[in-house]
Amino acid sequence: MSNSNGNLLEVRDLRTYFELEEGTVKAVDGISFQLQRGETLGIVGESGSGKSVTNLSIIRLIPSPPGKIVSGEIIFDGRDILLLSEAEVRKIRGRRIAMIFQDPMTSLNPFMKISKQLMEMTQLHLGYDSSRAYEHAIEMLETVGIPDARSRADNYPHEFSGGMRQRVMIAMALSCEPELLIADEPTTALDVTIQAQILELIKEIKQQTGTSVILITHDLGVVAGMTDHLIVMYAGKVFEQAPTRELFAVPANPYTKGLLRSVPDPLVEQGALYQIPGLPPDVAHLPPGCPFAPRCERAEQICREEYPPFVEVTADHHSLCHFAREVYESSLDERKVNYK
């Protein structure tokens, strides 16, 4: 089934709640976005912002109970994933939508040879016989740059370094040539030189296969160089959404602005670092009004009382803020000053 508007994935008003003792945690609360074929979308946020729950919702891996997708649509290639049977979802998961997680050690089976784990993918989803699956596994390991792939294929995960394990994870994820790759903090556990290798690899693979990618991370540096579009999440909501360059250049939300200013730039001399005051919110007990209001410099009475609107500042650029336009204008002004 193909889609008229070219979107591979469309998430509409997704809400995923967790029923916990201390109350209902609205981990993801009404988020919407689209992803076109071949595009890379970044989802940025701090811990508890809902970025990983969004990802798990898309592939329907929310542990239930306590979690539940309360409402929304997840249209993947024209079909709503939330309406599919578990058997149908399983055909998509791993085959058409693949995932890479932060910690490759916990995502690989420690008792199984690497080759075997890779073979499972193609045997299960593509019906390869074992010799074909084995050859394919070696090929995949070579693609992701495992040196001496043939002799290392029969090793166990613990015999690989962290960076190599992440490569194996990527090889597994790509085994069935998925249309969508979701990478949840794929380089957070890795050293910086290894991170550079893995990011380079994801870029190359994207160019070769045209896979769409959702990259979830807390690192603004990583998304800057990797993504076309960006979503900034806070307290389960989309706070800002825009093309990556636009979002970095003219942020229209005080949270995004604060976040950008609080990251040290390794290339530029800086004075005191801007700091967002206060603590990330307790999602089980959100204040009325804007969830960021208690930490926001720009906040006024209305922010503490009324939930903010999702303002369209330009055609492709949205911000959840009572003063979105003003913040956008001031970013534009600051930009002009900087470029003088």
Added chain:
Amino acid sequence: MSTQPANSYNGSMAQPIPGRDGQPLIAIRDLKVHFNLGGGTAWDKLIGGSPVKRVVKAVDGVTLTIARGETLGLVGESGCGKSTLGRAILRLTEPTSGQVFYHDRDLAHLSGRELREQRRHLQIIFQDPYASLNPRMTVGQIVGEPLETFHLARGEAAERRVQELLEIVGLSRRFIKRYPHEFSGGQRQRIGIARALAVDPDFIVADEPISALDVSIQAQIMNLLERLQREKNLTYLFISHDLRAIRHVSDRVAVMYLGKLVEVADATTIYREPLMPYTKALISAVPVPDPEVEARRQRIVLEGDVPSPINPPPGCRFHTRCPFVVQACKEVVPQLVEIKPNHWAACIRISPEQPDIENVPPGDTPGLRS
């Protein structure tokens, strides 16, 4: 080359050491921390163990000074020995050999009692704010414990001091009766900092103090550490794998690779013109939070992984991944040389006359001539 001023301890130091001019607060001399993993004995051969002796050279001959009031950033990838070095300076890990001078005393060779006296001036902040605070103690007890240990205050005076410390690190004095689990990661890190400050130290080893925290909280803790440094004239060894944080907080930066220092220079200089190939790759690998810059940037992507610190490669330890490697690199252990004023690097393929490795003729090793 700058030499150190005459101190009671460096009369015997033959070689100059990378550091700022002036009286250093901490002077580390050829410090080694080796961990013996066994192997190599007749018994090992008998039971089928490792036929060779296996030693992790976590820190292998580090010489460095830290000036009063400065922040020295120590950066490197996991397993490079940076935390072990930090701990060995405070003797939380026993050094195998070498010296650590604090004022005129060699911390590495003090007796237990003498060491305990000095510890008052030397404190540490740990990475994991969840693991480094005793969950059964109240905040008041945690922050107040060092006051008791060093007989600095007791009773009401101690309580007042604890309240004052909490306020200094930006926590409410009402928190004094609460337990660590009631706090967020950033707040716990503040408690850890308050505990370190309780004894009015001179020198603090901050071992990955922000790595476990959220981005917005990292900035808070970095700013707090900077403010405290100004107010109390503290000296920091700031250990981190986060090159952006290191750049921001440090006056000088020391880069470590597999137990050895490979480059030491001012923070601005080392990020602008790194000399040693590993430092070059490391700095080019840092993602910059600016899409325009990222689009133009040329990244040096290193091949392969950091080798095991058990029996590391001979010669230059970086030679297995270095794009500029020549045969001599596999044989000669490079020394830290002052290539430019106050800019030290360990690489035989560069020299003070030819500091730019890109312009050194292929195969040439100017560092071996001087």
